[in-house]
Amino acid sequence: MATTTVQPVERENYLNKEYGIGSWLLTTDHKRIALLYLISITFFFFIGGFFALLIRLELLTPAGDLVQADTYNKLFTQHGQVMVFFFLIPSIPAVLGNFLVPMMIGAKDLAFPKINLLSWYLYIIGGLMMVHCMLTGGVDTGWTFYVPFSTAFSNTKVIEAGLAIFVAGFSSILTGLNFIVTIHRMRAPGMTWSRLPLFIWAHYATSIIQILGTPVIAITLVLVVAERALHLGIFDPKLGGDPLLFQHLFWFYSHPAVYIMILPSMGVVTEIIACFSRKRIFGYSFVAFSSMAIAVFGFLVWAHHMFVAGISVYAALVFSLLSYAVAVPSAVKVFNWTATLYKGSIHYDAPMLYAFGFLGLFTIGGLTGLFLSALGIDMHVHDTYFVIAHFHYIMVGGALMGYLGGMHFWWPKISGRLYPEGWARLAALIVFIGFNLTFFPQFILGYLGMPRRYYQYPQEFQVLNVLSTAGATVLGVGYLLPMIYFLWSMRYGKPAPDNPWNAAGLEWKTPSPPTTFNFEEEPVVTWEAYNYEELDAPHKQEVPVAR
Amino acid sequence: MFDNFPLWPQQASTTAGNVDALFIFLLIVSGLMTLLIFVAVVYFAARYRHRKGVLAEQVEGSTPLELTWSIIPLGVFMVIFAWGAVVYFKSRTPPRDATEVYVVAKQWMWKLEHAEGQREINELHVPVGRDVKLIMTSQDVIHSFFVPAFRMKQDVLPGRYTVAWFRATKPGTYHLFCTQYCGSQHSGMIGSIIVQEPAQYEAWMSGGTTGPLSATGEKIFAELGCVTCHRTDSQGRGPNLQGVFGKPVLLQDGRTVTADENYIRESILDPGAKVVNGFKPVMPTFQGLVSEEQLNALVAYVKSMAQPGQAGAGTSAMVSPQGSAPGSKVQ
Numbered sequence: 001m002a003t004t005t006v007q008p009v010e011r012e013n014y015l016n017k018e019y020g021i022g023s024w025l026l027t028t029d030h031k032r033i034a035l036l037y038l039i040s041i042t043f044f045f046f047i048g049g050f051f052a053l054l055i056r057l058e059l060l061t062p063a064g065d066l067v068q069a070d071t072y073n074k075l076f077t078q079h080g081q082v083m084v085f086f087f088l089i090p091s092i093p094a095v096l097g098n099f100l101v102p103m104m105i106g107a108k109d110l111a112f113p114k115i116n117l118l119s120w121y122l123y124i125i126g127g128l129m130m131v132h133c134m135l136t137g138g139v140d141t142g143w144t145f146y147v148p149f150s151t152a153f154s155n156t157k158v159i160e161a162g163l164a165i166f167v168a169g170f171s172s173i174l175t176g177l178n179f180i181v182t183i184h185r186m187r188a189p190g191m192t193w194s195r196l197p198l199f200i201w202a203h204y205a206t207s208i209i210q211i212l213g214t215p216v217i218a219i220t221l222v223l224v225v226a227e228r229a230l231h232l233g234i235f236d237p238k239l240g241g242d243p244l245l246f247q248h249l250f251w252f253y254s255h256p257a258v259y260i261m262i263l264p265s266m267g268v269v270t271e272i273i274a275c276f277s278r279k280r281i282f283g284y285s286f287v288a289f290s291s292m293a294i295a296v297f298g299f300l301v302w303a304h305h306m307f308v309a310g311i312s313v314y315a316a317l318v319f320s321l322l323s324y325a326v327a328v329p330s331a332v333k334v335f336n337w338t339a340t341l342y343k344g345s346i347h348y349d350a351p352m353l354y355a356f357g358f359l360g361l362f363t364i365g366g367l368t369g370l371f372l373s374a375l376g377i378d379m380h381v382h383d384t385y386f387v388i389a390h391f392h393y394i395m396v397g398g399a400l401m402g403y404l405g406g407m408h409f410w411w412p413k414i415s416g417r418l419y420p421e422g423w424a425r426l427a428a429l430i431v432f433i434g435f436n437l438t439f440f441p442q443f444i445l446g447y448l449g450m451p452r453r454y455y456q457y458p459q460e461f462q463v464l465n466v467l468s469t470a471g472a473t474v475l476g477v478g479y480l481l482p483m484i485y486f487l488w489s490m491r492y493g494k495p496a497p498d499n500p501w502n503a504a505g506l507e508w509k510t511p512s513p514p515t516t517f518n519f520e521e522e523p524v525v526t527w528e529a530y531n532y533e534e535l536d537a538p539h540k541q542e543v544p545v546a547r
Numbered sequence: 548m549f550d551n552f553p554l555w556p557q558q559a560s561t562t563a564g565n566v567d568a569l570f571i572f573l574l575i576v577s578g579l580m581t582l583l584i585f586v587a588v589v590y591f592a593a594r595y596r597h598r599k600g601v602l603a604e605q606v607e608g609s610t611p612l613e614l615t616w617s618i619i620p621l622g623v624f625m626v627i628f629a630w631g632a633v634v635y636f637k638s639r640t641p642p643r644d645a646t647e648v649y650v651v652a653k654q655w656m657w658k659l660e661h662a663e664g665q666r667e668i669n670e671l672h673v674p675v676g677r678d679v680k681l682i683m684t685s686q687d688v689i690h691s692f693f694v695p696a697f698r699m700k701q702d703v704l705p706g707r708y709t710v711a712w713f714r715a716t717k718p719g720t721y722h723l724f725c726t727q728y729c730g731s732q733h734s735g736m737i738g739s740i741i742v743q744e745p746a747q748y749e750a751w752m753s754g755g756t757t758g759p760l761s762a763t764g765e766k767i768f769a770e771l772g773c774v775t776c777h778r779t780d781s782q783g784r785g786p787n788l789q790g791v792f793g794k795p796v797l798l799q800d801g802r803t804v805t806a807d808e809n810y811i812r813e814s815i816l817d818p819g820a821k822v823v824n825g826f827k828p829v830m831p832t833f834q835g836l837v838s839e840e841q842l843n844a845l846v847a848y849v850k851s852m853a854q855p856g857q858a859g860a861g862t863s864a865m866v867s868p869q870g871s872a873p874g875s876k877v878q
């Protein structure tokens with residue numbers, strides 16, 4: 001479906017406008033900042049991935065043999081911290097969101113370009129603190145920092161890790177703030193709320209969670225540091241504190257944080273499915289509304305992480321009920337995506353394959369959430385590999401599939417080059433197979449009772465662990481491939497036309513790569529989102545086949 | 548052949564079957580949902596694949612359809628919710644006359660003490676077919692008591708008691724795992740639950756013991772001087788503890804609390820927190836003076852005074868097979 005108009009290569013754009021390291025480090029161009037984020041989060045993704053690889057290798061055998069127990073504890077702790085706080089949370093919003101939010105609404109930049117750069121610096125400062133923490137001994141509390149282990153018992157670098165996440169959190173808050181103001185104030189004439197791409201709705205919902213939720217984890221981490229450093233009695237019962245209070249505060253952010261990861265991914269998938277089905281999305285307003293519903297209900301379910309923690313049975317009852325409420329808007333989205341395919345004209349380019357992968361993995365991840373929200377089942381599978389499998393299906397199967405799909409979809413716009421389609425389809429397939437092989441056996445392991453965070457385990461769990469480790473190596477290959485061919489395409493890829501997918505959306509009306517201020521003149525929007533009918537109409541070279 | 552590759556955990560408690568039934572129901576429901584989505588996606592993707600010259604047919608959406616696929620799933624979810632709640636409630640409500648075992652968790656060990664005084668480490672012997680109530684606390688960080696074969700899990704917290712119970716249905720040896728990450732040797736904090744036929748269990752129980760836990764508690768009660776204020780008449784400076792356990796207690800500030808394990812524990816460690824109506828807050832704290840095990844013994848002793856005339860006579864909850872527990876049940 002790619003059209004063949006080739007652009008003159010040396011047209012001025014945001015990439016070649018200025019050269020030199022200073023032009024990047026002091027840039028206020030949202031697209032350049034997006035690339036700064038892309039490089040930094042990719043760095044952290046491979047650190048986190050390396051830890052995951054070591055974890056899976058250790059679990060190949062029941063005995064603890066590859067690394068020491070303490071090393072293993074640091075590996076899973078920092079795998080979690082790096083992947084959650086330094087990869088998944090910034091991934092789509094800070095890279096694709098930064099790049100696309102202004103372009104999709106017809107703006108020249110975000111509302112606060114300098115704050116946007118500041119948020120990248122905060123991320124980098126937090127990231128460097130995390131790297132320093134890891135290089136000088138690391139931390140072993142689990143990414144959850146549960147007290148009183150973290151405040152009174154661990155003899156690792158808890159304070160440094162906590163402060164690193166504290167600082168990075170402000171980056172997330174500022175990005176959210178920037179998006180909200182931008183979406184409210186900087187839409188082009190005619191770009192009404194009901195004409196916004198659903199990617200924007202998803203980012204709007206995400207931003208609300210970021211600015212309301214992140215301060216809570218910041219406060220919580222400060223309290224952990226205060227108790228650990230100054231022995232203030234907040235959480236430790238020996239000092240008169242309450243350890244469950246910590247869990248409430250931690251999950252008040254960390255549950256909605258899952259939606260910070262998955263909502264943008266849902267936005268990406270919505271764009272891809274519409275484009276490669278050549279259709280307006282089915283039930284636009286329901287999909288938009290469900291994002292907002294997820295953002296709101298997402299704040300009311302945190303204690304479903306605590307059903308066996310010692311909360312009252314009545315509290316558990318309420319949080320179980322509310323957890324089912326939040327499942328409804330997620331289900332609505334899946335049904336609407338599926339219905340969008342109906343009577344479409346479906347193309348199987350790599351972004352669409354990732355979107356299909358997302359649909360499959362997110363469905364499984366979502367449905368296993370129903371298991372965990374059921375009080376009677378949670379008391380068996382809580383803190384076992386069932387939970388590990390469930391949240392990887394959502395956060396890796398869902399969020400990461402969406403991120404990769406989006407990277408392929410918008411890569412021609414970002415880089416001005418086409419990626420090699422054949423390799424990309426192969427990579428999508430490898431990721432899908434590798435992912436299922438890695439994580440599906442963990443559902444069974446969990447129901448059998450294998451606890452999470454175990455460095456050694458009883459013999460009978462080995463076969464499933466070997467399957468999982470084998471899958472992880474396949475998955476690793478699947479993640480390396482895009483990294484290689486994206487880099488390759490920057491030099492050798494075919495120059496991309498402005499709109500290689502003939503996609504709807506203002507971002508495709510800019511040159512590839514875009515100029516610094518995106519649009520020559522302010523666009524005026526007179527059409528609805530996903531106007532694929534109009535887009536395809538002028539291309540009717542062939543007479544439609546009679547039915 | 549499945550010894551090394553089991554696909555379903557063993558069922559060895561009355562709860563296990565309930566949990567599994569709900570789990571199977573959920574497998575069916577989510578299997579059908581997955582199938583529905585999968586078939587629809589594959590069918591649409593194949594049926595409506597791009598053909599030259601054929602345009603997509605725009606479909607705007609449909610409110611009735613949206614309502615259908617919101618309300619039907621919500622209905623199914625409510626069934627799952629209710630069923631899950633029932634299973635959970637049952638397993639969270641210990642039967643009244645359960646055998647009691649006190650559990651003290653520490654990095655990285657389980658210490659278990661039967662009401663009759665037998666102590667075990669990382670092993671717990673229990674009889675088939677009898678309700679066992681676990682009264683658990685931790686000496687350091689949060690741990691979690693998990694027996695997969697019983698489908699039972701409860702976090703064990705420092706500074707308070709949490710309670711769990713089970714009734715084993717099949718003799719055998721089952722895994723006990725700590726499932727709340729607790730430091731270096733978290734994965735080494737494992738043990739066994741040994742479920743025995745009643746006769747075997749009695750034989751095991753008749754092994755060496757220092758006497759019932761409540762008797763140990765009575766000794767400590769005397770040694771620490773508790774007995775000078777908590778007298779068995781109404782002349783003491785502290786409340787008479789006879790018959791107090793399990794009853795509502797009126798506090799100085801007008802609130803009423805139930806005198807459960809956690810209340811007794813708190814009153815020993817932080818006596819000023821909830822002072823009984825009509826008494827002065829004169830009791831000193833015993834925080835740091837009594838170990839978790841001594842605390843358990845004291846709680847067991849206070850419990851044993853639950854029925855008048857039984858002070859120090861052994862825990863009433865413990866029913867020996869001959870039914871000879873003094874005074875508790877006349878046959």
